[in-house]
Amino acid sequence: MSNLQIGLASIVVILVLIQSGLHVAIALAAVSFFGVVLIRSNIDVAGTFLSLAALEAVARYSFGVIPLFVLMGLLVGISGLGRDVFAVAGQLFRGLAGGLGIATVFANAVFAAVNGTSIASASVFTRIAVPELLRSGYSRRFSVGVVAGSSVLGMLIPPSLLLILYGIIAEVSIGDLFTAGILPGIVLSLLFIATILLLARLRPGFVFADPAAGTLATSAEHLSVGDMAMKSLPVVLLILIVLGGIYGGVFTPTEAGAVGALAALIITVLRGKLGLRQFWDLLIETGRVTAAITFLIVAAHMYARLLALSGLPSQMNALIQHYELGLFAVMALYLMAVIALGTILDSSSIMLIVLPLILPVMTAFQVDLIWFGILTIIAVEVGLLTPPLGIACFVIKANLEKLDIPLNVIFAGAVPFVIAMLVMIGLVLLIPQLATALL
Amino acid sequence: MDTDNSAGGSPASGAPSLRAAPLGWATEISSVVGTLMIVAIMVLINADVGMRYLFNQPIPGVAEIVSASIVTIIFLQLPDCIFSGRMIRSDMWIGRLTARRPRAAAGLETAFNLLGAVMLALIVYYVYPKVARAYSATHTIGVYGVFLAPVWPFYAGVLVGAALATVEYAVATVHSLRLAIATPSSRSEDA
Numbered sequence: 001m002s003n004l005q006i007g008l009a010s011i012v013v014i015l016v017l018i019q020s021g022l023h024v025a026i027a028l029a030a031v032s033f034f035g036v037v038l039i040r041s042n043i044d045v046a047g048t049f050l051s052l053a054a055l056e057a058v059a060r061y062s063f064g065v066i067p068l069f070v071l072m073g074l075l076v077g078i079s080g081l082g083r084d085v086f087a088v089a090g091q092l093f094r095g096l097a098g099g100l101g102i103a104t105v106f107a108n109a110v111f112a113a114v115n116g117t118s119i120a121s122a123s124v125f126t127r128i129a130v131p132e133l134l135r136s137g138y139s140r141r142f143s144v145g146v147v148a149g150s151s152v153l154g155m156l157i158p159p160s161l162l163l164i165l166y167g168i169i170a171e172v173s174i175g176d177l178f179t180a181g182i183l184p185g186i187v188l189s190l191l192f193i194a195t196i197l198l199l200a201r202l203r204p205g206f207v208f209a210d211p212a213a214g215t216l217a218t219s220a221e222h223l224s225v226g227d228m229a230m231k232s233l234p235v236v237l238l239i240l241i242v243l244g245g246i247y248g249g250v251f252t253p254t255e256a257g258a259v260g261a262l263a264a265l266i267i268t269v270l271r272g273k274l275g276l277r278q279f280w281d282l283l284i285e286t287g288r289v290t291a292a293i294t295f296l297i298v299a300a301h302m303y304a305r306l307l308a309l310s311g312l313p314s315q316m317n318a319l320i321q322h323y324e325l326g327l328f329a330v331m332a333l334y335l336m337a338v339i340a341l342g343t344i345l346d347s348s349s350i351m352l353i354v355l356p357l358i359l360p361v362m363t364a365f366q367v368d369l370i371w372f373g374i375l376t377i378i379a380v381e382v383g384l385l386t387p388p389l390g391i392a393c394f395v396i397k398a399n400l401e402k403l404d405i406p407l408n409v410i411f412a413g414a415v416p417f418v419i420a421m422l423v424m425i426g427l428v429l430l431i432p433q434l435a436t437a438l439l
Numbered sequence: 440m441d442t443d444n445s446a447g448g449s450p451a452s453g454a455p456s457l458r459a460a461p462l463g464w465a466t467e468i469s470s471v472v473g474t475l476m477i478v479a480i481m482v483l484i485n486a487d488v489g490m491r492y493l494f495n496q497p498i499p500g501v502a503e504i505v506s507a508s509i510v511t512i513i514f515l516q517l518p519d520c521i522f523s524g525r526m527i528r529s530d531m532w533i534g535r536l537t538a539r540r541p542r543a544a545a546g547l548e549t550a551f552n553l554l555g556a557v558m559l560a561l562i563v564y565y566v567y568p569k570v571a572r573a574y575s576a577t578h579t580i581g582v583y584g585v586f587l588a589p590v591w592p593f594y595a596g597v598l599v600g601a602a603l604a605t606v607e608y609a610v611a612t613v614h615s616l617r618l619a620i621a622t623p624s625s626r627s628e629d630a
Contacts, residue, residue, distance in 0.1 A: 021533030258484035291516035
């Protein structure tokens with residue numbers, strides 16, 4: 001086998017192994033190790049790569065962001081802040097057709113600014129928003145769909161673990177990525193809100209359980225302006241610390257993670273939501289999540305080296321030149337591939353597998369890697385909502401508890417939001433300033 | 440990122456009865472040390488930020504300690520992550536296979552766990568010489584004259600974690616192998 005064939009075969013083998021259920025990190029590490037052995041006909045070279053990946057790939061200050069933002073997200077998740085933001089948003093959008101749906105999007109956008117994963121958003125808002133939406137006369141399909149759709153904001157609006165992961169793989173500034181995610185996050189929220197308003201007007205059967213009746217009078221109490229301010233204060237404070245800190249140049253992302261985690265800890269303790277036992281469980285959970293993600297990065301580091309050794313990325317560049325493909329064609333192919341992979345792979349695996357291949361190509365086109373990162377994140381996130389493997393929908397299903405809403409209803413409810421995301425990809429593609437204006 | 444992504448499946452190693460007590464303790468201690476290191480990092484960075492802005496006096500070596508700790512933290516948490524079935528995987532297909540043909544699925548899991556054990560063992564094998572060298576040559580992190588710390592304790596944590604993770608994968612291999620070759624009568628609940 002030529003080196004090139006080994007490189008190509010490694011991709012296929014990795015995809016097959018991951019689909020069969022092998023731990024993703026082991027699949028990446030094993031295929032990379034044996035691939036390097038094949039290419040160099042020397043097991044000790046592969047061993048050196050392995051030890052380098054293990055000891056040095058993640059030994060950087062910026063990797064401190066991972067456990068810190070995971071811890072902060074878990075703390076915010078149990079703090080009850082999500083419930084407060086949702087109550088305030090419900091009051092703000094009362095009276096609009098589809099108002100509670102809009103409130104869900106709004107609350108998710110705000111929640112996303114203090115938490116780094118879509119999974120956390122999906123589980124928190126399934127428990128808070130879905131029962132309330134159903135009680136207010138929204139259809140089952142719409143109630144779960146709007147939670148699924150707006151949960152993707154968790155990964156786009158900083159802090160975001162996916163942006164961190166991209167920053168690590170592409171070797172671009174995580175702080176810049178966080179800044180770049182703000183505008184697209186806001187625009188996507190607005191697109192979601194527009195989608196809800198349009199649906200409520202044009203397809204009321206989709207949104208409401210009884211289209212003739214529309215929404216029922218909500219049981220939720222009216223909040224005074226003072227109540228709203230009190231309920232918003234802790235979240236606003238956290239956003240100021242984390243985003244204000246990074247954007248204002250006061251903190252590095254790692255420092256913002258540490259200060260944000262401490263602030264979230266203090267807020268959660270002050271609200272009486274945290275016992276010692278619970279805090280310990282939460283810390284253990286932080287450790288598990290950190291180990292799972294970061295070990296994946298270690299393995300991906302090896303895989304990137306294998307690809308580089310095989311010469312596949314440079315060959316891809318030659319191929320693109322040979323067929324005289326322009327940036328637009330390459331980008332379109334890439335985005336379609338990512339969205340297609342999203343139906344069968346989880347977000348992190350897609351990025352770890354695809355980015356080492358495509359980044360050299362993008363560098364050759366002299367593409368702004370920050371802009372490219374935002375495009376990648378949105379495309380990857382589409383996969384959270386598409387069957388058969390749509391993680392956000394799975395998480396919602398798992399958190400519904402007593403409510404019995406089938407998975408296919410959740411997927412169906414998410415469709416309008418998937419369309420909005422595709423529109424968003426087009427927008428960022430045509431207007432790069434959406435990602436780069438704030439930099 | 441979707442941390443807990445597809446990691447919802449059954450624990451890789453499963454049956455607690457199979458866990459010899461010493462391994463259980465070792466994995467737990469390793470995970471506790473890793474967890475405490477995360478807290479330490481948080482406290483240290485906050486102290487650094489506080490000292491810098493309030494007293495204009497940053498703490499030397501924070502960046503170096505955080506960098507070195509991250510590696511150690513991952514590997515110390517890894518055994519517990521494997522044991523509790525939280526490694527990121529796609530369990531859709533194998534979940535269906537488990538429902539239809541449990542023994543075939545257990546056979547596949549055996550191969551997967553074995554591969555995990557082999558990879559972790561390879562890491563131990565190739566990392567060990569570097570740890571030994573770092574110890575005997577007293578490699579350090581930091582900047583000379585400002586802050587220096589020996590690097591071997593961090594590397595040793597990596598080694599211990601990787602070794603424990605190897606054992607966890609090995610135990611999981613034995614467990615899934617038993618499921619795969621169990622006689623039909625002894626696994627009536629699988630029917």
